[in-house]
Amino acid sequence: xxxxxxxxxxxxxxxxKQNVRKNLDFEPLSxxxxxxxxxxxxxxxxxxxxxxxxxxxYEEMVVQAKKRELKEAQRRKKQLEERCRVEESIGNAVLTWxxxxxxxxxxMWCSRKVRDLWWQGIPPSVRGKxxxxxxxxxxxxTHELFDICLARAKERWRSLSTGGSELENEDAGFSxxxxxxxxxxxxxxxxxxxxxxxxxxxxxxxxxxxxxILGAYTCYRPDVGYVQGMSFIAAVLILNLDTADxxxxxxxxxxxxxxxxxxxxxxxxxxxxxxxxxxxxEENLPKLFAHFKKNNLTPDIYLIDWIFTLYxxxxxxxxxxxxxxxxxxxxxxxxxxxxxxxxxxxxDILTKMDFIHMAQFLTRLPEDLPAEELFAxxxxxxxxxxxxxxxxxxxxxxxxxxxxEKGSPALRH
Numbered sequence: 482x483x484x485x486x487x488x489x490x491x492x493x494x495x496x497x498k499q500n501v502r503k504n505l506d507f508e509p510l511s512x513x514x515x516x517x518x519x520x521x522x523x524x525x526x527x528x529x530x531x532x533x534x535x536x537x538x539y540e541e542m543v544v545q546a547k548k549r550e551l552k553e554a555q556r557r558k559k560q561l562e563e564r565c566r567v568e569e570s571i572g573n574a575v576l577t578w579x580x581x582x583x584x585x586x587x588x589m590w591c592s593r594k595v596r597d598l599w600w601q602g603i604p605p606s607v608r609g610k611x612x613x614x615x616x617x618x619x620x621x622x623t624h625e626l627f628d629i630c631l632a633r634a635k636e637r638w639r640s641l642s643t644g645g646s647e648l649e650n651e652d653a654g655f656s657x658x659x660x661x662x663x664x665x666x667x668x669x670x671x672x673x674x675x676x677x678x679x680x681x682x683x684x685x686x687x688x689x690x691x692x693x694i695l696g697a698y699t700c701y702r703p704d705v706g707y708v709q710g711m712s713f714i715a716a717v718l719i720l721n722l723d724t725a726d727x728x729x730x731x732x733x734x735x736x737x738x739x740x741x742x743x744x745x746x747x748x749x750x751x752x753x754x755x756x757x758x759x760x761x762x763e764e765n766l767p768k769l770f771a772h773f774k775k776n777n778l779t780p781d782i783y784l785i786d787w788i789f790t791l792y793x794x795x796x797x798x799x800x801x802x803x804x805x806x807x808x809x810x811x812x813x814x815x816x817x818x819x820x821x822x823x824x825x826x827x828x829d830i831l832t833k834m835d836f837i838h839m840a841q842f843l844t845r846l847p848e849d850l851p852a853e854e855l856f857a858x859x860x861x862x863x864x865x866x867x868x869x870x871x872x873x874x875x876x877x878x879x880x881x882x883x884x885x886e887k888g889s890p891a892l893r894h
Contacts, residue, residue, distance in 0.1 A: 596810070630700040667712070762780075792804045
C-alpha cells in the first residue's frame with residue numbers, strides 16, 4: 482500500500498487469473514501442463530491427432546494417479562485400524578495385568594491365561610513391575626544396600642580422580658589399576674549404549690543413572706567387576722524401573738547361572754552351554770546345523786554377543802523387550818530357544834552363505850526384523866531332545882564334563 486501511495490496508483494488485489502499466469506511464468510510447468518498447454522503463438526498449432534493423443538495420455542495419468550491415491554488411502558486406513566486394534570488390545574491387557582494378575586501374582590502367574598498374555602508381550606506400563614516379580618530378589622538386596630554401594634562407588638571415583646591410592650578392605654585383592662581400568666571401561670561403554678537414543682550419553686537424562694548402577698554393582702560384586710555388555714542390560718532395566726529397583730533386578734539377573742558363567746568368563750561352563758545349544762540345534766534344524774558344521778561356524782561366534790546383552794544390542798529395542806518378557810518367565814532356556822528361532826527364520830538365507838557372510842549376518846541382524854514372524858518362528862522350536870528337556874541335557878553335559886576332567890576312561894568316546 483505504501484508503494485501504491487508513492488506511485489499514485491490505487492491498491493487493488495490481482496485477479497486469480499493473473500496469479501496463475503504469474504506462477505506459470507516463474508515455476509516449471511508440470512507434465513500435465515505440458516500436455517494440455519497450447520503451443521506458443523509463434524509456433525504451428527498442434528495437429529488434432531497429437532492434441533487428442535496428449536489428452537488421452539493426460540486422462541490415463543489422472544486415472545493412474547487416482548488409483549495410487551486410493552491405494553495409499555486404503556493403506557493408511559488399514560494402518561490406522563491396526564494401530565487402533567493394537568492400542569485397544571494393550572489397553573485391555575493393562576487392565577487385566579493391573580486388576581487381575583498383579584494383585585494375585587502368586588496364584589496366577591503360572592496359569593495358562595497369564596502365560597498366553599505373557600507371550601503376546603507385557604504392556605510397557607506394567608513391564609517393570611512384572612519383570613521385578615519374575616526375576617525375584619533371592620539376594621535380598623534392599624534400597625539401603627544400593628545407597629551404600631553407590632556411596633562407595635562415588636568415593637572410589639573421587640579417590641581415583643584425585644590420584645588417591647587408599648584401598649578399601651573388601652578391595653584388598655584388587656589393584657588400583659584394575660579398579661581404574663574398570664571405571665574407564667564403564668565410561669567408555671556408557672557412551673556406546675543405545676547411541677541412537679541419545680539418552681545414556683554424557684548430558685543425557687539417563688547417563689548418571691546408568692553410571693550409578695554400574696558403579697554400584699562393581700562395589701557390590703568386586704569379584705565380578707564390570708564386564709562389557711553389562712551396560713546394555715542395565716540400560717534396558719532403567720527404561721522400565723526406578724534406579725534402586727533396576728539395580729536390584731540387575732544384580733539378581735546377573736546372579737543367574739548362565740549370566741554368571743558368561744560374565745565371569747567360565748570357559749568350561751560356557752562350552753557346556755554351547756554344547757547343549759548344539760544338541761537342540763541339530764534336533765530342530767538338521768540341514769542348517771550340517772551347513773554350519775561344514776563351514777566351521779561355531780556357536781561362540783554369534784551366541785556370545787546375544788547372551789551377554791540378552792539380545793538388547795542385537796535386536797530392535799522393542800523386540801528385545803519382548804524377548805526379555807518371556808526370558809523373565811522361562812529363564813535361560815528361552816535365550817537359546819530365541820537363538821534357534823532366529824536361525825530358523827533365516828534358514829533359507831543362511832544355507833546359501835559361506836562362513837564369512839554367515840558370521841557377518843548373524844553378528845549384524847536386520848534392523849527391521851518383524852516381531853510376529855520371529856515369535857512365530859520361536860514357537861515352532863522344540864526344546865526337548867530324546868525325551869530330555871533343556872535343564873536335563875545341560876546337567877548331563879556338565880556331569881560328563883566333570884567326569885572328563887577327572888579322567889574317567891568310560892566317557893572318552
